[in-house]
Amino acid sequence: MRSHIHIFDLAADSARTLFTAEAHVEAPNWHPGGDRLLVNADGRIWTLPLDAPALQPVDTGFATACNNDHGPSPDGRTLAISDKTETGKSCIYTLPLAGGAPARLTPDVPSYFHGWAPDGRTIAYCALRDGAFDIFTMPAAGGGETRLTRDLGHCDGPDYTPDGAWIWFNADKPGHAQLYRVPAAGGAPERMTRDARVNWFPHPSPDGRQVLYLSYPPGTEGHPGGLEVELRLMPATGGEPRTLLQLFGGQGTINVPCWAPDSRHFAFASYERDA
Template sequence: MPPHADLCGRFGAGVAMSRMYALRVLYLAVAMMLLTAHLSAIAASPIRQLTSSTATNVRPAWSPDGKSIAFQSNRDGPYHIYLMNSDGSNLRQLTNGDNDDRHPNWSPDGKTIAVDTGDQVKREITLIDVGSKNRTQVTRLGMTAQFPSFSPDGKTIAFYLYNLGTMDLWTVGRDGSNAAAVTRQLATEANNQCTFACHSAGWSPDGTRVAFSDGDNARVLLMAALTGGTATPISPDDEKSHFPVFLADGRIVYVTEHVTANQSYTDLWVVDPNDMSAVRTELAQNVQAQGPFEFNKDGSELLFFSPRTGNFEIYSVTLDAAGKAALAEKAAISTGFGVTRTPVTPQTSVLPFQVTPELVVLGVLALLAITLELTVWIYRRRRAA
């Protein structure tokens, strides 16, 4: 054997080994680049996913100061109320027990959350102290009382009462006094009540009026909060309108759903109830998100829940141009009411990438693998030298 043969063999093997590890490092580097691109897409997406679990997470509600969000989840069996920060951090459970707690609504001072508690037949309005978690039952009607909504002064609660095939809007004092119906046969058994009536009534900022949906005609109505009387329609008769919410400036945001033989789509509208002669403003169109929506005080940001990733999760979005476009980006999504919405016009935006536990693990493993490969490669190079 020539004297240089062993050296050449070692050199050739070293080159081959170097190439092999270089290719591995290259593959892992590409994987990390793709991961980084995905994470960048998350940061840039106008829609922010706030919950992530195998459970159903729905009905988000802003705290009065905008720092916390209450929502209901069945992650431990029955539906219970959970709290989290506005960015989805600091998740904690507020209620527990064998009965469902649903449809959280904050008191104006942020110290209490009203819910409806019970089973599928009998539900009562209950108050939960946010600090102590103590419970106080408000109604004792023995029927289905649900969807509570605090008045702006915190002294009165509006809610829906279902009994003997009819659903109506009621009010009751915070202490349980003066429970009375505001409407008569708002929705009947023949109508799909949960599509149009199953959402907390919206109080005007001064507490004198409430906005709600008419189950018979699918219109948004406005009437005196405590005395009832004649309801004034504020949405067109030829549209299915529901989920009205008052903004801090007194305007009302509501949802319309347009259904044809081939498609359906949803729009968000803003109207001034004090000037019905004014033209209503379209806030967002072709919205592919689960209603009802919860707006912050100035109407610039909203919360919604949607099954766009498989499970019902809670999202927030800022209502700028990018946010409005992102709301319409999913080609079709279940409304939860037996209707699948499809945009009227083709959408070109891409569904925002979502962080999952699997992706986080993949990123960590890829980083560790790159570090290990580089360490081994450097070690072998030094030995070969």
């Protein structure tokens, strides 16, 4: 498996390849400091400096079966990860961003981290509860979880708007995955896309103006890898999206928040077909 990590420049309307690996590297986050990325590979979390791109391991203690749902806190001090080493199913932990011992957050599993509130006090995640995947929040310091969705089918990919007022996510209630947003304080979800394509993993830009998301061909089930997909951008208030590029990817391309702090760039992963 050959993986490529790219950076898209909105002003230039083009992408450049930052890093290529003969391994499955996925789910790039942008470090809050702006000088590096965080990625997942081989069950571990790695940093990828922009000026000298090479994978550098993050010490996650016993957690060596991390999936691609991870992300740094807005202040750059804490890393949230999703790992199944301890429980056999995905569980959310936090640890120092520089590395250290994970502290468990979610008593119940499976739970998959996806986003930090802008003030760093709350996380958003999807979790299987009562036979359904729904969207939840929880204090980043630990505590009870708050359920934000019900009866929308499979929900996934929650990510906060920069003002903390809304959480965007995808749900397949209409029969295939579409984008929604829900008030972070709780309330009625609002559907934001209405098309035949299968839309996943919405990420509001840090300036609050746009939402980036992954768009699969009609008829796609779930969020698999190894497909021709599109990265699309739409106004944060809703409206017609535009396709930024087409690529071979899917799972791992933009599972987690991937915008640069300047809102002018974002990171994503693509892959090469097996020969």
